[in-house]
Amino acid sequence: ASHSPVKIGVILGFTGPIESLTPTMAASAELAMKEATDSGKFLDGAEVMPVRADSTCIDSAAASAAAERLITAEGVTAIMGADCSGVTGAILQNVARANGIVMISPSATSPALSDAEDDGLFFRTSPSDARQGDVLADVLIEKGVKSAALTYTNNDYGKGLSDSIQAAFEAKGGTITISAAHEDGKGDYSAEVGALAQAGGDVLIVAGYLDQGGKGVIQGALDAGAFETFVLPDGMVGDSLPAAIGAPLNGSYGTIAGSESEGADLFQKLATDAGVKTDTYAAESYDAAALILLAMQAAKSANSADFKDKVMDVANAPGEKILPGEIGKALEILAAGGEVDYVGATAVEFIGNGESGGSFRQILVDGEKITTEKYR
Amino acid sequence: MDILNALAVLLNFLVIPALAYGSQLALGALGVTLIYGVLRFSNFAHGELMAFGTMTTILVMWLLQNAGISGGFLPTALIAMPVGILVAVLLALGTDRLVYKFYRKQKSPPVIFLIGSLAVMFFYNGLIRFVIGPDDQNVADGARFIFTAGDFKKWSGLAEGIAFRTTQGISIVVAILCVAALFWFLNKTKTGKSMRAYSDNENLALLSGVNPEKVVVIAWVLAASLATIAGTMYGMDKTFKPFIYLQLLLPIFASAIVGGLGSPIGAVVGGFIIAFSEIAVTFAYKKVIGYLTPGDWVPDGLIQLLSTDYKFAVSFAILVVVLLVRPTGIFKGQTI
Amino acid sequence: MSINYRNIGLFAATAMLFVVVGQMQSWSLSLAILNLCIISAIMSLGVNIQWGYAGLLNVGVMGFAALGGLAAVLVSSPPVAAAWSAGGGNLLVGLLIAALTIGIIVWCYYDMRGTKRRVLIALVAVAGYFATRAFLDPAADAIEAVDPAATGFLGGAGMPIVFAWLIGGVFAAGAAWIVGKISLGLRSDYLAIATLGISEIIIAMLKNEDWLTRGVKNVVGLPRPVPYEVDIQQSVYFQDLAADWGMSIIELSSMVVKLSYAGLFAIVLLIVLYLSETALRSPWGRMMRAIRDNETAAEAMGKDVKGRHLQVFILGSAVVGIAGAMLTTIDGQFTPGAYQPLRFTFLIWAMVIVGGSGNNWGAVLGGFIIWFFWVEAEPIGLWFMDLITSSMDESNPLRLHLLDSAAHIRLMAMGVIMLLVLRFAPQGLIPERRR
Amino acid sequence: MSFLLGKNMTGGYGSTDILHDCTIGVEQGEIAVVVGPNGAGKSTAMKAVFGMLNIREGQVTMDGEDITALTPQARVQKGMGFVPQTHNVFTSMSVEENLEMGAFIRNDDFSDTLAQVFDLFPILKEKRNQPAGELSGGQRQQVAVGRALMTQPKVLMLDEPTAGVSPIVMDELFDRIIEIARTGIAILMVEQNAKQALNIADKGYVLAQGKNLYTDTGEALLADPDVRKAFLGG
């Protein structure tokens, strides 16, 4: 049957501070949508049409207007986004709730969003800071690290994560010698590297983004001979980092959301085949889009009011586990009235208020590649 | 007491990075100050002009690398830079024709030019991202270090190493050359003097036989060249990402103004002041003090005047203080 | 009087823009843009008061807007009792010591001379600094430790957020007094960069003093001065109304909310505009323009240039602060990381200049037009992109590349629009009036 | 036909005309002086002759050649020199650099001329390294005239060169102007010290409201009681 296409908004900061991350994120999300369309099984063969809009990452007012436009003028029925916590909150409160539209953010990690009124419309696929801090602290202790210097990107993600790492690590007996913020996009990190180096520590934990300030700090610290081993939380895990830094990064380790299911590797392959890079938040974006699609399918409706309650169902057990590239299969199961448990690229598991819990993959940089050490 | 090690720490983490960063800021500030000095406006598009010049340099560098040409020890980007400069100059001149010339004819006040440059900034902003995208690009190849921290430790036998990157060395040398050349050009050559005359009193310069269009062209040629050089130095030393260049604009302006707008020497001094203050004030002097005090005593705290969170604020606070003491900058800049 | 027809025409054309958006896109969007346009207009009025009247180049707009935002938080968010009991006492002592220190320093400054003064001030400053830190630091740590994920700050006064608009003005005025005392002696570009610097310092503090602002963790869920859409959607009265008018309840609720905001904002805009216009047309305005033209001569003609500069700087900043508080109100949240000079300073300047500096109506028009295109440049850019790529082959790599970069057309379009306006109206759309 | 002639010039700065059919000119080796009340259009006429103002009607010729369409800097190349009434020094440049700017179009060695200017205005030699913006009013005026002399023009146009200079310097200046004229240069100047100026003038123009009221020899104008009373201060 021929349907009018289902429009899904992709609201990300295509201009502004994280403009270098967003094209990949959007492409990943659109990958999932294309998969659904190509399968021909989505809502009886409807086409999924992504509509992009610029959140600017910083300008809440402009972002709200963009969302307003997508919803009221373009007629999107769900939103994959937004990215930065500030604009995400603004869109949620001022536009999404007003219009009753579901939002799944791949990257807004602010704890403040957990408590916000959301009428059950808001979800996110990025992992919780608290959980990751705990896991990372375990890794550090296991590796015999006694003291560590810590630097974080000065936003809600970096701040929240670094707080939780510090709390967890110190509770387990480690010492954080310094916790210094760095601003993304400023380019020169000599001051931060200087301060971090002087504070010293066995390793340097970099709670930032791999192609933003985080990379700059690592590069600077290596060049000055200040640190040799770096600890990389999820924002720092991606192939472009070892590619840019090269051999000196070997031996550094970190954590990223993921489970034994090979979801991450599958997504990697999927993306590479489609010519999409797999940088920060690419996997989360793919998952966010996939969840929207599956929930719609489960509710047999593209209407937010109908499918908002289904998001939890498709994300969590029970049901057949769904990996990246299996969206078609999942759609089929759902169409037949079955149940799915979407695992995806980042081992999505929603807890309580629509946030991702789930398990972590411990990685090690070896031979200038990210390798999996184990799962936690 | 271990003065040598203390010195090594300071050099490695404070002096050398600050010198390199300062040189890069200075090169950027030279361009800003030049346009201000001659055309009398603060050019907000300068950061994007830097990005554009660097981008062209990178494109040419890729061509060269594909053709198997490299700079050997030096970064290939240095060979590609002349082309980058040329294209940036063409862009700047084209922009002048299309935008600024009109306002010159109208004798618009400087703030109109300023806003015009803001518009131009938006435009370049898009242009650059169209061509090369918003991503990171690696600009430096060739030998990464003149000497590494390890080399230095081996050579000196000290506990603390000093690393000196090739790109840091190049930045410093290029900055010195550029400022000397510019200073000589403006003060000693006839063309340079005519540029100063033009900026001082356009009508009277006309009456002295100065061709204003020529002055403007030269100003843009110099500014675009400086922008490309500055941008490439920065890109080589750190990384190239279009967004960074917009962020760089603020410290560059701060440098130009601390030194005194319109004064080339001021731009350089300003660049170093901003760079040094950013690093020195947020530096943790723990180790240094440890080395300088007798015995094994090491201070408990970090001995950090302010946390790095405030580094940007610090450089601006210093700027404000300098301005309070010398209201037109260290080298007595011009006022509108 | 042809100039007047022109102005009316310009405003009519601007109004048409909103009608076009309403018809072609949606009325809800049109109203959303309008609300922000009004706030922008107020902000650009504030800058116009400083630049257009007195020639003060304030490039610290961002800082004052952010202080307005801070006011919104401190006025409206509920107080966090746990935080107060954890660190409130120490905090107050710390602040008291700080105030005392400043008091003593000021007293020394006025009552003593020479070396004695210098030494004493230095001693008091150092002692005061450490004493203050001794109380403030533990207080801040204690406060920030109170449920950091959800609060971790002192909270506010829990009052209706509309009060914040006034308080925002007061905050900004207070900051402007200090900034002005420090930097108003500087000339043009130097004043510009000094204010820019100070605004960066303000933002740095808002970002890092978590006990006051929650820092980069943001404060969300600020109360609204108008009803929530979801509540309206629930109301039977409105449901009936929607049915009567044949629109969906969602659309109606969203219009009602936006119109209520528009009403509130418009009241503020009209008050500010009225006061500005009267001021500008009065002898006060004439004096300000004289000062702008030639400070030396104005001083020689008996005008207190410094005092007037300070006055106008404070007034303009206060207006910006009010607008900043309004902006935070409509966003419903305070995000210190979002304050960037491009958006909060340069864009406002573009409004003033494009509209016509020195002319209040011009500043208002500029605020409307620039904001309108700031938002609408995106769809316009996309449309333009579709247009030029439509004739290309589906898989033409250039076409794909262009479509991929379409988002960047937005800034480019913004640039082109500004250039076009400035080209055809170099003095701004409504130039300064000659009397 | 005069060597330099602005003939029947009509025009102004904006929409309203300042000059109405105004004619001024000067021969080689002669001094022509323009006098008139404030706001009469004297400076405007000078600017018009120099091409700094678009004239709607009339033309400017030099040595028989029509130069109406030339830009000011092209006229400088042709050998015209001009000292404007206001804003006539480069305030941020030193005195010496100001004078050097006067010699901008010259490619020969101008140290002789520089020495001559310093001879004429000794104070400038003393202040050669000081920025012109820090000079006293009269000193500035001397720099302005010095700058024009450095050009060694064929025609020298001076707009109130003696405003604000002390009597002793004024006499020197007029002396020098006479000398320059003797070398065959044409000198066209506006003066409010009209009696002294007309005294040395070969030709005088009285302008009022943008029109020529009287045109005669300097002597004749000085002798005319109407002119004296209305324009020369009795």
Place this chain on the structure above:
Amino acid sequence: MIVVENIHKHFGGIRAVNGASLTIKTGSITGLIGPNGAGKTTLFNVIAGALKPTSGRVLLDGQDITGLSPHELFAQGLLRTFQIAHEFSTLTVRENLMMVPPRQSGESLIKAWTKPGIVKREEEEIRNKANDVIEFLEISHVADELAGNLSGGQKKLLELGRTMMVDAKIVFLDEVGAGVNRTLLATIGDAILRLNKERGYTFCMIEHDMEFISRLCDPVICMAEGSVLAEGTAEEIKNNEEVIEAYLGTGLKNKPAKEVSA
């Protein structure tokens, strides 16, 4: 009465004013002459508060006014004009004059907002006064022109006009005559005399036109190299050897050009 006591004003190594002492008697028209660069304008700037002296004092009626800012001095009735015209270029000529009177209610924002009636009435008065001055200076046809567009001489007239907008105690005129048509200058001279006689204004004027000085001024003070060289009546000064040597000179050395060509 203004007493200037041993004023020094140095700019770096340049001693612009170097120990000048003089007295300006109430009710007098004091002339100040001297070669270019003698320090006259600088001394004015010091007296009027635009510059702080390196050392020395200025007394107004026995009260020390050194270092007061210009607007405070204005409030004490001390007015000045500028040698290089300082017009308000984007105000019209009339506005240039109307902005001068002190203590206008409309200059307080609160009153401008709350008492439009009073402000309007005052404006009416001030406008009439400005119109009178405009009439007197023969610049009626440019009354509504922007002051920036005036001719050089008109700007000087405007400088003078501003001092006529208030009842001043002492007026300092810095070369108001330079660039002003001599016929008009004569009228201005009459006005100065009248203001002096009828309203008791005290004037101190710098001028290079000896004819003008002789007609108006008594006493005349001649400065040179930063200090006072001579003081006396105009006649005395004209015949003072030192003044002739430094300032007046002995007339044209060359014969006018035309006699040669003839």
